[in-house]
Amino acid sequence: MLDRDLIPATAGLSDIIVVEYGSRIGVGICGSLLAQLGATVVLVEPSQATASISHKWRSRPHFAIDKLSIVLRDDVEDRARLATLLERADVIVTSSDVDRFENIQAESARTILCDITAFGADGPLAGQPGSELQVQALSGIMDTTGLADGSPTPIAVPIAEIMAGVHGAASVLAALHERDRSGLGQTVDSALFDSAFASMATFLPAVLMGSEGQAKRLGNRHAMIAPWNVHQAKDGWLLLCANSNAQWQRLCELMARPELAADPGLARMADRVARVDEIDRAIGCWISAHTVESALGLLERASISSGPIVKIERFPRERNIEHRKLIAEVHDARSGKDYFVARPPLRVGLSVDNAPRLPVPDQDRDSVLRITQRDGQASRPRREPRNLPLAGLQVLEIGHYTTVPLCARHLANLGAEVIKIEPPEGEPVRTFPPLKEGVGIYFQYTNSDKKSLTLDLNRADDCETLKRLIETSDVLIENLRPGALARRGFSWTTMRDINPTLIYCSVSGFGVDSIYAQRPAVDSVIQAMSGMMDVIIAGGVPVKSGISTADLLGAQFALVAILGALRLRGTAGSGRHIDLSMQDIAAWACQTAWNEGPRPAVAVLECRDGFALVEQSETDVRTRLRDLTLQPEALDRDQLIAALGRINLAATPILAARELPHHPQTAARALWFEVEKDGTRWPMLKSPLRLSATPPRVTAPMGSAGCDGATIMQALNASRRSSSADLARV
Numbered sequence: 001m002l003d004r005d006l007i008p009a010t011a012g013l014s015d016i017i018v019v020e021y022g023s024r025i026g027v028g029i030c031g032s033l034l035a036q037l038g039a040t041v042v043l044v045e046p047s048q049a050t051a052s053i054s055h056k057w058r059s060r061p062h063f064a065i066d067k068l069s070i071v072l073r074d075d076v077e078d079r080a081r082l083a084t085l086l087e088r089a090d091v092i093v094t095s096s097d098v099d100r101f102e103n104i105q106a107e108s109a110r111t112i113l114c115d116i117t118a119f120g121a122d123g124p125l126a127g128q129p130g131s132e133l134q135v136q137a138l139s140g141i142m143d144t145t146g147l148a149d150g151s152p153t154p155i156a157v158p159i160a161e162i163m164a165g166v167h168g169a170a171s172v173l174a175a176l177h178e179r180d181r182s183g184l185g186q187t188v189d190s191a192l193f194d195s196a197f198a199s200m201a202t203f204l205p206a207v208l209m210g211s212e213g214q215a216k217r218l219g220n221r222h223a224m225i226a227p228w229n230v231h232q233a234k235d236g237w238l239l240l241c242a243n244s245n246a247q248w249q250r251l252c253e254l255m256a257r258p259e260l261a262a263d264p265g266l267a268r269m270a271d272r273v274a275r276v277d278e279i280d281r282a283i284g285c286w287i288s289a290h291t292v293e294s295a296l297g298l299l300e301r302a303s304i305s306s307g308p309i310v311k312i313e314r315f316p317r318e319r320n321i322e323h324r325k326l327i328a329e330v331h332d333a334r335s336g337k338d339y340f341v342a343r344p345p346l347r348v349g350l351s352v353d354n355a356p357r358l359p360v361p362d363q364d365r366d367s368v369l370r371i372t373q374r375d376g377q378a379s380r381p382r383r384e385p386r387n388l389p390l391a392g393l394q395v396l397e398i399g400h401y402t403t404v405p406l407c408a409r410h411l412a413n414l415g416a417e418v419i420k421i422e423p424p425e426g427e428p429v430r431t432f433p434p435l436k437e438g439v440g441i442y443f444q445y446t447n448s449d450k451k452s453l454t455l456d457l458n459r460a461d462d463c464e465t466l467k468r469l470i471e472t473s474d475v476l477i478e479n480l481r482p483g484a485l486a487r488r489g490f491s492w493t494t495m496r497d498i499n500p501t502l503i504y505c506s507v508s509g510f511g512v513d514s515i516y517a518q519r520p521a522v523d524s525v526i527q528a529m530s531g532m533m534d535v536i537i538a539g540g541v542p543v544k545s546g547i548s549t550a551d552l553l554g555a556q557f558a559l560v561a562i563l564g565a566l567r568l569r570g571t572a573g574s575g576r577h578i579d580l581s582m583q584d585i586a587a588w589a590c591q592t593a594w595n596e597g598p599r600p601a602v603a604v605l606e607c608r609d610g611f612a613l614v615e616q617s618e619t620d621v622r623t624r625l626r627d628l629t630l631q632p633e634a635l636d637r638d639q640l641i642a643a644l645g646r647i648n649l650a651a652t653p654i655l656a657a658r659e660l661p662h663h664p665q666t667a668a669r670a671l672w673f674e675v676e677k678d679g680t681r682w683p684m685l686k687s688p689l690r691l692s693a694t695p696p697r698v699t700a701p702m703g704s705a706g707c708d709g710a711t712i713m714q715a716l717n718a719s720r721r722s723s724s725a726d727l728a729r730v
Contacts, residue, residue: 012037012038012564012565012567012568012571013034013037013038013039013176013564013567014038014039014040014571015090015571016034016038016039016040016090016091016176017039017040017042017088017089017090017091017371018031018034018035018039018040018041018042018089018090018091018092018093019042019044019085019086019089019091019092019093020041020042020043020044020067020093021044021082021086021092021093021094021099021101021104022093022094022095022096022098022099022101022116023046023054023055023056023057023095023098023099024055024056024095024098024116024117024161024165025055025056025059025063025132025158025161025162025165025592026095026116026161026162026164026165026168026190026192027056027093027094027095027116027165027168028056028062028063028165029063029161029162029164029165029166029168029169030093030114030116030165030166030168030169030172030190031043031063031067031093032063032065032066032067033165033166033169033346033560034091034093034169034172035065035066035067036066036344036346037173037346037560037564037567037568038568039091040068040371041066041067041068042067042068042070042085042089042364042368042371043063043064043067043068043069043070043359044070044071044072044082044085045069045070045071045072045361045362046071047071047072047073047074055098058592059591059592059597061330061332061339061341061358061595062339062341062342062591062592062594064358064359065330065341065356065357065358066356066357067359068359068364068367068368069359069360069361069362069363069364070362070364070365070368071361071362071365081369081372084372085368085371085372086104086111087108088371088372088374089111090110090111090112090176091111091112091113091114091172091176092104092111092112092113092114093114093116093168093172094113094114094115094116095115095116095117096115096117096127097117097118097119097127097128097129097130098117098129108185109184109185110179110183110184110185111185112172112175112176112179112185112186112187112188113185113186113187113188114168114171114172114187114188114190115187115188115189115190116164116165116168116190116191116192117129117189117190117191117192118130118131118134118135118191118192118193119191119192119193119665120189120190120191120193120194120669120690121189122668122669123664123665123668123669124664124665124668125193125664125665130192130193131615132158132159132160132161132192133154133600133602133613133615133652134613134615134652135160135192135193135196136154136155136159136160136196137152137613137652137653137654137655138193138196138652138653138655138663138665139160139193139196139197139199139200139655139660140196140200140203140655140656140657140659140660141155141159141160141196141199141200141545141546141547142154142155142613142654143217143546143611143654143655143656143657144200144203144216144217144546144547144657145217145536145538145543145544145545145546145547146217146219146538146543146546147217147219147538147539147541147543148216148217148218148219148221150217150219150538150539151538151604151606151611152217152604152611152654153536153537153538153543153604154600154602154604154613155535155536155545155549156535156536156593156599156600157532157535157536157545157549157589157590157592157593158592159196159199159545159547159549159589160192160193160195160196161192162553162589163192163195163196163198163199163552163553163556163688164190164191164192164194164195164688165190166553166556166557166559166560167190167194167195167556167688167689168188168190169560170410170556170559170560170563170689171188171190171689171690171691172188173560173563173564173567174389174390174414174563174689174691174694175188175389175691175693175694176567177389177390177563177566177567178389178691178693178694180567180570182384184693186691186692186693186694187691187692188689188690188691188692189690189692190688190689190690191669191688191690193665193669194669194671194686194688194690195688197660197666197671197672197685197688198671198685198688199547199548199549199552200547200657200660201406201442201445201446201685202402202442202547202548203546203547203657204441204657204660204661204672204683204685205434205440205441205442205683206434206657207657207658207660207661208441208661208672208683209434209436209441216656216657217546218546219538219541219543220239220524220541220543220544221276222241222243222524223273224269224273224432224433225241225242225243225269225273226242226269226272226273226275226276226279227240227241227242227248227251227272227276227279227280227283228240228241228242228243228524229276229280229283230309230528230533230541230542230543231280231283231284231287231288232284232287232288233287233288233290233291233292233295234288234289234290234291234292235291235292236292236308236309237292237308237309237541237542238287238292238295238296238306238307238308238309239306239307239308239309239524239525239528239533239544240283240287240299240304240305240306241304241305241306241522241524241525242304242305243305243522245267245268245269247302247303247304247305248261248266248272249261250302250303250304251283251299251302251304253302254286254298254299254302254304255282255283255286257282257286260279260282266279292308296308300519303520304520305520305521305522305525306525307521307525307526307528307529308528308529309528309533309534309542310528310529310530310531310534311531311534312531312534312535312590312593312594314340314594314595314596315327315340315531315594315595316530316531316534316587316590316594318529318530318531318583318587319515320510320511320514320515320516320529320581320583321530321583321584321587323513323514323515324511324513324514324581324584325343326342326343326345326584326587326588327340327341327342327343327587328340328341328342328343328355328356329341330355330356330357330358331358332358332360333358333360334360334361339358339594339595340594340595341356341358341591341594342587342588342591343356345557345580345581345584345585345588346557346560346561346564346578346580347511347513347561347578347579347580347581387415387694388414388415388694388696388697389414389415389691389694390411390414390415390416391415391416392415393411393415393416393417393474393475393566394416394417394419394472394473394474394475395408395411395412395416395417395418395419395473395474395475395476395477396419396421396466396469396470396473396475396476396477397418397419397420397421397450397477397478398421398476398477398478398479398480398485399420399477399478399479400427400428400429400479401429401479401551402446402523402548402551402552402555403479403507403551403552403554403555403558403582404477404478404479404507404555404558405420405427405429405446405447405555406446406551406552406555407477407505407507407554407555407556407558407559407562408420408447408450408477409446409447409448409449409450410555410559410687410689410696411475411559411562412448412449412450413448413449413687413689413696413697413698414689414696415694415696415697416474416475417451418449418450418451419450419451419452419453419469419473419708419712420447420450420451420452420453420702421453421454421455421466422452422453422454422455422705422706423454423455423456424454424455424456424705424706425705426454426704426705426706427443427705429442429443429446430443430705436680436682437680441682441683443702444682444683444684444701444702445682445683445684445685445701447701447702448684448698448699448700448701448702449697449698449699449700449702450702451708451711451712452702452703452704452705452706452707452708452709453706453708453709453712454705454706454709457488458488463488463489463490465713465716466490467490467498468716469712469716470490470495470498470499470502471498471499472499472716472719473499473502474501474502474503474566475502475503475504475505475562475566476495476502476503476504476505477504477505477506477507477558477562478505478506478507479506479507479508479554480506481508481517481518481520482506482508482511482512482514482517482518483517483518492504492577496575496577499575500574500575501569501573501574501575502575503562503565503566503569503575503576503578504575504576504577504578505558505561505562505565505577505578505580506577506578506579506580507554507555507558507580507582508521508580508581508582509521509522509525509526509581509582509583510581510582510583511579511580511581511583511584512579513579514581521582521583523544523548523549523550523551523582524544526550526582526583526586527544527545527549527550527586528542528544529583530550530583530586530587530589530590531586531587531590531593532544532545532549532550532586532587532589532590534593535590535593535599549586549589550582550583550585550586551582553582553585553586553589554580554582554585557580557585558578558580561578561580562578565578600615601615601616601617601618602614602615602616602618603616603617603618603620603621603622604618604654605621605632605640605651606632606633607632607633607635607636607637607639607640608633608634608635608636608637609636609637610637610653610654610656611637611653611654612632612637612640612641612644612651612652612653612654613651613652613653613654614644614649614650614651614652615650616649621649624647624649628647630643637653638653641653669686670686671685671686672684672685672686673686675699675700675701677700677701682701684698684701685698686698
């Protein structure tokens with residue numbers, strides 16, 4: 001049961017004033033997350049004369065929730081008010097490439113300025129106001145999404161904007177940690193392109209190792225696991241992922257196909273991947289004889305990962321989302337319409353029963369004017385910035401695959417000492433291909449700058465070691481199945497007794513407080529059950545995004561929640577339990593598709609050597625091409641883009657994953673690089689968190705499983721001896 005007696009999360013940033021003065025969706029995302037953590041967020045809205053229906057304003061009800069609204073006119077008096085408001089702000093969030101604001105800068109040395117743009121502050125594309133879909137096209141995201149034998153498929157969720165906004169919020173929180181110590185602000189440079197590049201992490205190892213054929217569209221299949229696909233039941237679509245030999249055996253039993261279970265040519269995962277067409281036909285035949293509900297019931301009882309493709313009918317109608325009270329209905333007094341919006345997915349001890357507040361434009365002018373009349377930011381003694389914002393913090397990671405390891409890597413890059421606790425044989429991802437020196441490339445750069453300790457939590461002495469580590473740690477983050485740690489004697493109540501200041505973050509598919517707490521979940525199942533796959537349609541089939549969207553967003557939201565909880569701990573003095581549901585987060589990310597939201601009009605044109613994107617109706621584009629007797633299939637991509645430009649149709653190349661590492665913007669921003677360890681060069685990914693004064697550092701790949709055990713235990717024993725000596729002196 002989720003602990004409800006914690007101090008409300010609104011205390012965490014209750015002393016912070018944020019001015020949100022930018023049109024990008026990423027700006028709205030960043031402001032919303034800071035508001036959820038308790039900041040006073042002032043939403044500066046355009047006047048009626050300059051009002052825009054583009055960017056976040058197209059979905060205003062979602063991005064205005066729980067913010068103070070003021071409309072600033074273009075006159076002398078309101079320009080002076082804006083200047084004063086910016087001077088009073090602790091944080092300014094803007095989008096300089098889209099809005100082209102003049103003189104938006106930090107007026108105080110203590111101000112944190114977060115600029116969310118398409119391509120960042122440098123590189124050949126810097127300053128270009130690229131759209132969401134242009135970034136999806138240039139980053140490889142679009143090319144990896146869609147059916148294997150079809151065209152690249154745009155994701156109708158603004159995923160690059162969302163990731164840049166979340167990374168912006170995390171960077172702001174890291175900068176606030178630094179400012180609390182040194183008194184100094186800094187600039188955050190959050191680029192959609194950087195976030196999109198980082199999201200391609202699962203495809204990049206094959207590209208960087210020269211196995212480019214593995215980095216391609218797979219529809220709803222998995223490159224290394226079978227069966228893994230969407231199938232049509234009598235009354236809808238269902239996703240099935242049997243990701244172990246045991247699940248495969250149980251599935252064969254369910255389907256009454258003992259000959260498949262006994263076939264030695266299907267015994268290994270690699271064998272099943274090679275014969276995936278045959279397997280999918282058998283599963284499709286079995287599922288087609290069932291309703292979605294009856295098939296899911298059988299699969300759930302057999303503990304086989306599966307889920308329905310949840311449809312968005314004004315909002316995603318799903319039982320667990322309803323149980324967790326994620327969705328609320330608000331009335332928009334301006335339009336007279338009712339809208340469905342999402343409550344905060346950041347469960348940091350915050351009640352989920354709070355009614356969201358949707359202001360009409362300029363409703364809070366008086367409240368905002370009172371802010372401008374306050375004294376300016378209080379000056380504090382300044383100290384030199386630390387090397388890294390989280391230096392001195394200790395984090396325990398009990399995680400596997402993507403979500404928790406990626407979150408913990410960000411914490412390590414920000415300066416925390418991260419101890420990755422692995423089973424004695426090491427985390428399974430260590431051996432995910434492609435390999436170098438026997439270790440997976442993906443594992444190495446997802447776990448850079450951590451220490452490794454192996455523990456067998458089925459052993460009493462290793463559990464005692466974990467207990468001692470909890471005593472000295474600031475954060476424990478894990479993505480085991482809910483209750484797994486509690487069954488080993490580490491419930492939240494027990495850990496709070498061991499260390500009252502511990503931040504404990506549990507990330508799971510459906511949350512601790514869930515009707516599916518024991519249901520196995522993988523990224524694709526979460527995409528299916530959040531409504532995300534309902535807005536990505538290729539050839540009439542719902543498809544998952546090529547990138548692991550649910551896993552990635554789970555990591556990013558966990559980072560924001562932990563940084564927010566650490567700052568709350570600094571004011572309240574107590575730890576807390578963070579209960580993050582990846583289903584909540586993925587559904588929250590789909591908000592712009594709720595309430596019958598607009599679907600982007602796009603044309604994806606195939607040419608001789610690839611594809612190009614035009615952000616206009618495909619029917620209109622093809623009509624114009626026919627009128628000019630232009631045949632895209634007969635042209636190279638560059639020729640097609642030039643030809644479209646001559647008829648005033650702006651086109652963007654859809655880059656394949658193999659092109660991404662060599663793109664000039666990638667090189668200019670140094671989004672990947674190599675480091676040497678023990679004579680071997682390893683590719684590393686740069687952090688998408690860009691802080692001007694205390695930038696995250698990515699320095700070293702991880703060593704072998706348990707390689708830091710002796711050092712960790714020596715430090716732990718020294719800490720215990722030091723504590724005993726202190727008690728003796730007392």
